[in-house]
Amino acid sequence: MQTVTPEHVGLSSTRLGRIRPAVERYIDEGKFAGVITLIARQGEVAHFECLGQMDREAGKAMQPDALFRIYSMTKPVTSIALMMLVEEGRIRLDDPVSRFIPAFKDLRVFLRTLPIGYETEPLRREIVVRDLLTHTAGLSYGGAQHPVDALYTTADVRNKEQTLEEFVAALVKLPLMFQPGTVWHYSVATDVVGRLVEIASGQSLDAFFAERIFEPLGMVETGFHVPPGKLDRLTTVYEYHADGSLTPMETPQDSPFAQPRPFLSGGGGLISTAADYLRFAQMLLNGGKLDGVRLVSRKTIELMTVNHLRPEHLPFGFGEKNLGCGFGLGFRVILDLGPYGHIGSVGSYEWSGAANTSFWIDPKEKLIGMLLTQFMPAWHFRLTDDFRTLVYQAIDD
Numbered sequence: 452m453q454t455v456t457p458e459h460v461g462l463s464s465t466r467l468g469r470i471r472p473a474v475e476r477y478i479d480e481g482k483f484a485g486v487i488t489l490i491a492r493q494g495e496v497a498h499f500e501c502l503g504q505m506d507r508e509a510g511k512a513m514q515p516d517a518l519f520r521i522y523s524m525t526k527p528v529t530s531i532a533l534m535m536l537v538e539e540g541r542i543r544l545d546d547p548v549s550r551f552i553p554a555f556k557d558l559r560v561f562l563r564t565l566p567i568g569y570e571t572e573p574l575r576r577e578i579v580v581r582d583l584l585t586h587t588a589g590l591s592y593g594g595a596q597h598p599v600d601a602l603y604t605t606a607d608v609r610n611k612e613q614t615l616e617e618f619v620a621a622l623v624k625l626p627l628m629f630q631p632g633t634v635w636h637y638s639v640a641t642d643v644v645g646r647l648v649e650i651a652s653g654q655s656l657d658a659f660f661a662e663r664i665f666e667p668l669g670m671v672e673t674g675f676h677v678p679p680g681k682l683d684r685l686t687t688v689y690e691y692h693a694d695g696s697l698t699p700m701e702t703p704q705d706s707p708f709a710q711p712r713p714f715l716s717g718g719g720g721l722i723s724t725a726a727d728y729l730r731f732a733q734m735l736l737n738g739g740k741l742d743g744v745r746l747v748s749r750k751t752i753e754l755m756t757v758n759h760l761r762p763e764h765l766p767f768g769f770g771e772k773n774l775g776c777g778f779g780l781g782f783r784v785i786l787d788l789g790p791y792g793h794i795g796s797v798g799s800y801e802w803s804g805a806a807n808t809s810f811w812i813d814p815k816e817k818l819i820g821m822l823l824t825q826f827m828p829a830w831h832f833r834l835t836d837d838f839r840t841l842v843y844q845a846i847d848d
Contacts, residue, residue: 452499452515452726460492461848467498470841474834478503481697482832483807484689485513487725489821490842494733499725505686505825508699518677518685519823520708521728522719522804526641528731529717530584530781532648532659534751541651544584544780547577548643551650554623560589561599561626569598571626578631580647583640584780585759589627590638599628609639611707611714615646615656618714635760635767635778645717656715667744668730673723676711677703685709685722688806688825691832700827719805725823728810732819736812755780756800756814766790793836794843809835816846 457464470488477483485503489496501513536542542551549556555578559571582588593603602625603609608618622643628636645656652659657675665673677685682703690700703709708722734741735756738749758777766772775791777784782800785791801811807829810821820842822835 452496454499455495455497457497457845458847460495460497462490462492462497462845463847466845466847467841469844470498470838471500471502473837473841474500474502477832477834481695482691483824483826483834484687484697485517485824486834487513487515487517487821487823488838489725489729489819489823490845491729491733491819493817494737496729506702507687507689507697513686514684516672516684516724516726517823518672518681518722518724519808519825520686520688520706520804520806521721521723521808521823522806524723524728524802524804524808524810525717525719525721527735527781527802528660528664528721529641529645529648529656530755531735531746532656532664532717533580533584533644534747534755534780535663536648536651538747538751542580542647544579544581546580548580548583548588548647549577551647552619552623552643554620558623559626560630561597561628564598569626574627575630576632578627580644581759581780582631583644583647585778586635586637586640587632587760587764588638588640588643589629589631589634589636590622590640590643591628591636592638597628599626602626609714611712611716614713615642615649615715615717619643619646633763635764637769639718641718641781642716645715648717656717664731664746667746668734668741670723670727670730672727673721673731675715675720675722676708677706677722679709682709686825688827690827725821729819729821732810732812732821736814736817736819756782756784756798756812758784758786794840803829803835805829807835811839818842 484507485505488500490498505513505517562570562572578588594600685703688701689697739747739752756779766774775787777786785799796813796815799813803809807826808823822838
């Protein structure tokens, strides 16, 4: 990856030098195996470092072209795909989802558990497309926090051996967790968005991504699986244990991403590299355009990256709440630096993935930050927060 001197884009080389030892401390303490850090400003890459190992057991150093499971960093890609179709007049943000998937009209909402089964109530209003993009549709991700989560698990809603059409058919048999529009709850909603992209475009999600996003942007390494010739570049996912040990959780050889699968997850199905995802992020920062190729209008990016949640939805989040933040159409958006509590800029937007991949875009500073590793559980350590601070303290203009 071609880089420029940090001073060329208003960053201090000396202060950027603090990143390596900070990241290496995490690696030396056995908290992460390997990490890539990247900073771009004013359209130029000023920092790109590969530290540690992508496969500790094999003694394989982290490589610049390492392939990462970006999981929920897929969501912004799917959101852009949907907004491309909005711009073409094929779908509207205020369309009822039932316009494309009729069974959504007959959904019920969980009310209470009964001695045998559960009670539901009818929809007060239908789910609209905007609800899916903002995670206010009443859907869930499963788990064990709510009775509806248990229903997701029992029904195996997220079965990776089904198509998006089959996934939606299973999903609509279950009740919603909340009435549409009433609560922010992170969910499979973006997978439903992926299915809407298929229906509205007449293409499979992987075909739409390839033809309309990846090929135009030159994202040659991004897709829903790793071809056999590139499998040696797929990083190992590590799991951290309470005793302080770090062990392989998923290797390239046993990875489900090593072969095509029916389930094209718009919420978390992509593999990518630092260089490829940077091209996507730079397109966003440029207002929907990169190297003469426009995917969406600057005004569409503006709409996607402002807060769409109502005051009663805030603060939103799961576990730790996102203070000082709102949520746009596929991104968390910083609204107020005081409650947010970190160095940054109002108007920055971002998202992350379950294996501790993350990126953010700061339009005010014309800045992109990206940190890629493969580690679970997500957000167990605060490397991403530390990296963000280290980036902003290096601004020197």
